[in-house]
Amino acid sequence: MWKWETEKAPKGIVVIVHNILEHHGRYAWFITHLRRDGYHVIMGDLPGQGQTSRVNRGHIENFDEYREKVLEWIEVAEEYHLPVFLLGVGLGGLIAVNLLEKVNIKLEAVMLISPLFGFQNTVTTRKNFLASSLSSISKDAKFDMNIPLEDFSRDKEIIAEMKSDPLMLQKVSFNWYKSIIESMKETMENIHKINDIPVLIMYSEQDRIADVDQIKLFSQEIKSSEIYIKNWRTLFHELHNEPEKDNVLYYIESFMNNRMNYIGLITEEVGIE
Template sequence: MWKWETVSEAKGVVVIVHNILEHTGRYAYVITHLRRNGYHVIMGDLPGQGQTSRMNKGQVESFELYHESVLEWLKIAEGYHLPIFMIGVGLGGLISMNLLEKVDLGIEGLVLIAPLLAFQNNAHTRKNILSSHIGDVSKSAKFDLGFEVEDLTSNKEVQEDTLNDALMLKKVSYHWYQEVLKHMKETTDNIQNMKSVPLCLMYGTEDRVTDVDVTQQLVSVIDHDELYFKAWHGLAHEVHNEPQREAVMRYILSFLNNHVFTVGFLVEDENSLT
């Protein structure tokens, strides 16, 4: 787990929960802009990814281990005595929603970027689902999810960095895949139990990882007092890494700043991005 403190007067803390296959190091752009705009950032690599383990890459014993990590990061965030927000990306969005169905996290708002409630329905995904049910469920047996860097982002610079990133995963265990599928269903089946927090929901219309139809349904099925919703036309799965990522960050910062103001913290410029 790492902490990045803002260089200016702090007005909030953001806990970021990252996506499948990746790690904290891919969020330098997001972290930089949050810090420059008055937010401390707390983030760590999820179990089985990044620098958390050399032996169990692409594997998690149970989904609850994700919960434990996020709760630990939130506990550290509470020490700042500032408004706390979460950003959940892909798998991180699924983890955040599943956790909010079980406990009140005491956060001021949640940003969901392409939450992984369902994989895109295509031949490759159907093959993965079938393989996960008939394949070796031992903790060591793994298979390739089949996602390419082009499925994540159209940003050539980010694509090149990702291809050369030794911490990126391609293979996951059959057990991991079954855990994720199970908690996708559990989360969507119990969506009415999700604690109500101000929500910012966004995705790219060219997402080739998640099923955007399922994401869209959240607008009508989640009961929230306030909802920011943005379908980024033409953008891929990682909207925060796309060439238009400055506009994406402006949208996120607008949401954060508005809610900081609501809870009594002074924000000089709600739409600033430096």
């Protein structure tokens, strides 16, 4: 886990939970701008990803590992005694929502970017998963998710960086996939257990990785007195890594600053450089 503190008088703190296959290092630009706007940031690598493990890369025993890790980050954030925002990207969005269904946490708001409540129904992914499950009974046997990196972003520089990044995962374990699929189902069945909390949901109709219908269903089912839904329409899965990322960041920071104004902390106008 890492902490990045703003050099300004802090308005709040953002806990970021990253997506499948990736790691915290891909959020440098995002973190820099949050700090410039007056927010501390806490983020780490999820179990089995990034710098957390060389042996168990792409593997978890169960979904509890994710919840426990994110809870640790939130507990560190609470030590600052500032409003805490939880931002989940893709898999991180699934983890954030699943956590809110099970634990009563005091957060200022939760923000979801392309939350992974279900995978797009791709034949190739199913084929590779079935091949792996039939060829070995070992729960840590690995298979290739076979998600084209080009499906994450339309930005060619981002894709080139992903292809050359040694910390990007290429394979995941049978048990990882099973745990994720089971948690997707469980999470969608227990939306009603989430306490009232301000929510920002952002997604795109052109997402080739996350099941957009499940995101829409979640948006309809969650009981929140303050919910904002933004469909970016033409963007791909990683909204924050698209050519329009400045606009995406502006939307997120505006949401947080509005919350700050609501609770009596006056904020300055957001500026993106």
